[in-house]
Amino acid sequence: MQTKNEKVIQxxxxxxxxxxxxxxxxxxxxxxxxxxxGFLGANGAGKTTAMRMLCGLSLPTSGTGRVAGFDVxxxxxxxxxNIGYMSQKFSLYEDLTVKENxxxxxxxxxxxxxxxxxxxxxxxxxxxxENEADKLxxxxxxxxxxxxxxxxAIFHEPQIVFLDEPTGGVDPVTRRExxxxxxQAAATGITVFVTTHYMDEAEYCNRVSIMVDGRIDALDNPSxxxxxxxxxxxxxxxxxxxxxxxxxx
Amino acid sequence: MDNEKHSVSVDNLVxxxxxxxxxxxxxxxxxxxxxxxxxxGIIGPDGxGKTSLFRVLTTLLLPDGGRVTVxxxxxxxxxxxxxxxxxxxxxxxxxxxxxxxxxxxxxxxxIFKTSIHENYDLIKDIYSQIEPFKDRRAGKLSGGxxxxxxxxxxxxHRPSVLFLDEPTTGVDAVSRxxxxxxxxxxxxxxxxxxxxTSYMDEASLCDRVALVQSGNILSIxxxxxxxxxxxxxxxxxxxxxxxxxxxxxxxxxxxEEAYPFGEYHHAVMKENFNEEALRxxxxxxxxxxxxxxxxxxxxxxxxxxxKN
Numbered sequence: 001m002q003t004k005n006e007k008v009i010q011x012x013x014x015x016x017x018x019x020x021x022x023x024x025x026x027x028x029x030x031x032x033x034x035x036x037x038g039f040l041g042a043n044g045a046g047k048t049t050a051m052r053m054l055c056g057l058s059l060p061t062s063g064t065g066r067v068a069g070f071d072v073x074x075x076x077x078x079x080x081x082n083i084g085y086m087s088q089k090f091s092l093y094e095d096l097t098v099k100e101n102x103x104x105x106x107x108x109x110x111x112x113x114x115x116x117x118x119x120x121x122x123x124x125x126x127x128x129x130e131n132e133a134d135k136l137x138x139x140x141x142x143x144x145x146x147x148x149x150x151x152x153a154i155f156h157e158p159q160i161v162f163l164d165e166p167t168g169g170v171d172p173v174t175r176r177e178x179x180x181x182x183x184q185a186a187a188t189g190i191t192v193f194v195t196t197h198y199m200d201e202a203e204y205c206n207r208v209s210i211m212v213d214g215r216i217d218a219l220d221n222p223s224x225x226x227x228x229x230x231x232x233x234x235x236x237x238x239x240x241x242x243x244x245x246x247x248x249x
Numbered sequence: 250m251d252n253e254k255h256s257v258s259v260d261n262l263v264x265x266x267x268x269x270x271x272x273x274x275x276x277x278x279x280x281x282x283x284x285x286x287x288x289x290g291i292i293g294p295d296g297x298g299k300t301s302l303f304r305v306l307t308t309l310l311l312p313d314g315g316r317v318t319v320x321x322x323x324x325x326x327x328x329x330x331x332x333x334x335x336x337x338x339x340x341x342x343x344x345x346x347x348x349x350x351x352x353x354x355x356x357x358x359x360i361f362k363t364s365i366h367e368n369y370d371l372i373k374d375i376y377s378q379i380e381p382f383k384d385r386r387a388g389k390l391s392g393g394x395x396x397x398x399x400x401x402x403x404x405x406h407r408p409s410v411l412f413l414d415e416p417t418t419g420v421d422a423v424s425r426x427x428x429x430x431x432x433x434x435x436x437x438x439x440x441x442x443x444x445x446t447s448y449m450d451e452a453s454l455c456d457r458v459a460l461v462q463s464g465n466i467l468s469i470x471x472x473x474x475x476x477x478x479x480x481x482x483x484x485x486x487x488x489x490x491x492x493x494x495x496x497x498x499x500x501x502x503x504x505e506e507a508y509p510f511g512e513y514h515h516a517v518m519k520e521n522f523n524e525e526a527l528r529x530x531x532x533x534x535x536x537x538x539x540x541x542x543x544x545x546x547x548x549x550x551x552x553x554x555x556k557n
Contacts (some may be wrong), residue, residue, distance in 0.1 A: 030378055037479075041421075042421040042423050042424070043391070043392050043393060043419075043420065043421045043424060044391060044392075044393075074395075088419070141295075141296050142294070142295040142296055142505060143294065143295075149443065150480050161437050165419065167414075168293075168418060168419055168447075169295040169296075169418055169447045170294060170295065170447070170554075171293075171294030171297075171447075171462070171550050171551075171555065172294075172449060172551055173556075174294070175507075176508050176509055179509060183492060197419070197420070197421055197422060198448075198511075199422060199511075200511035203511040204509060210353045222512065223512075233511070233512070233513070234512075235422060238422050238423075239422060239423060239426070242421065242422065242423045243423060245423075
């Protein structure tokens with residue numbers, strides 16, 4: 001469902017400085033509608049700062065950017081309404097039940113009670129979690145939690161979903177089930193912007209960018225990247241690039 | 250059981266949380282032994298029981314059943330002995346954020362009645378990388394530097410057994426490689442290392458591994474041994490449309506299971522499958538098909554063991 005000409009993220013020379021430290025250094029790239037875009041980089045390369053700017057949480061120092069059709073300087077509230085976000089570190093409220101979490105997030109995005117009620121049922125069914133609806137989230141295994149968190153992040157049908165290391169610590173079977181959900185979301189036209197430390201997951205992306213010292217040093221589909229660096233795996237591509245880094249976190 | 254030879258000996262260890270109705274069996278009677286100077290990996294996803302196991306081994310939690318010894322000492326009776334002999338790096342950063350790098354290290358050295366100077370040779374390799382920042386507060390360090398400081402503090406009293414609970418979670422591929430190189434050098438000093446991880450690829454860097462899931466050990470062996478135990482044929486396949494290919498592979502009657510595996514899909518086949526028949530079947534609807542035999546990876550083994 002990837003449509004080449006519709007850009008949902010456009011970053012041009014996007015830069016963020018903290019004092020004399022340039023966390024993100026003139027990054028320029030586009031992401032297409034329905035694309036699964038892998039955003040890789042070593043710890044400290046500037047991924048989180050870049051993501052915060054794209055999510056409307058942090059104003060750039062210079063450069064331009066549009067996300068979901070809105071300007072990253074002037075329309076960040078509109079950006080927030082049109083994106084979804086989940087991370088490994090924080091995704092759901094552990095002391096709320098499964099249903100309460102869905103209700104809470106959907107309510108924040110202003111969805112109607114009717115919409116929430118209907119969609120909650122279909123999501124619980126899809127996740128095979130009908131029996132867990134009234135259980136506290138903290139009682140669920142991590143893998144279930146992360147799959148639920150992803151469903152919650154796209155509940156309001158955003159144009160783009162940002163996933164920050166969504167599969168860290170998750171078992172290999174659940175990790176694959178999670179990627180299955182990503183594929184399905186992308187097939188409905190949701191653009192997926194994802195970071196990961198698992199290099200096999202980089203292979204599942206349509207295109208991958210690799211950040212080094214605040215710059216995007218490579219951006220292409222996985223097979224082109226491997227060809228360009230003359231290696232057989234994304235792991236080696238990543239190591240070759242990340243080892244050139246001069247700054248540490 | 251001969252504890253002389255073993256650094257760590259775990260016999261039928263049970264750990265249970267909660268009461269009556271709401272019981273969680275974190276460790277369901279696991280047994281294993283670790284030899285002196287071995288790097289032993291505890292490989293398993295979040296919730297497998299890795300942290301509970303480490304806390305029992307470091308005498309921070311009492312077992313609910315079974316017998317556990319570390320360096321020949323019983324974790325219940327001789328906990329004080331054990332605490333002097335082991336180093337522990339918990340999964341969560343647990344040093345004093347308001348003390349500087351050097352103050353943290355001095356603190357741990359003093360508790361164990363030693364000094365930085367006395368054991369400097371052991372930590373030099375690691376500590377020298379953060380020594381330029383020795384006056385910085387630990388709370389202000391980056392993730393990678395915190396990890397190096399935590400490892401230095403765990404080593405400062407020259408422990409005979411080192412416990413590392415998920416030292417590489419959330420750490421990028423480059424830093425993970427460097428960390429494992431440090432562990433290899435510690436092994437050369439005859440320190441026994443128990444390390445847990447959720448990264449399957451790190452299993453191959455251990456001398457032996459235990460694959461754990463839901464409080465049970467699925468298999469214990471050398472990385473090679475685990476792979477050799479896997480007897481089913483695996484095919485690796487890729488094509489222009491990977492999603493379509495995956496569906497076709499899973500629909501094939503002689504496929505046991507197919508799943509994405511990086512650049513290729515892996516299909517675990519039934520014993521009596523025919524490679525040419527599979528190829529012809531897939532060629533019908535998959536352009537640019539590439540199909541070949543694959544060697545199983547630890548991750549294939551783990552997924553297979555998880556199912557049974």
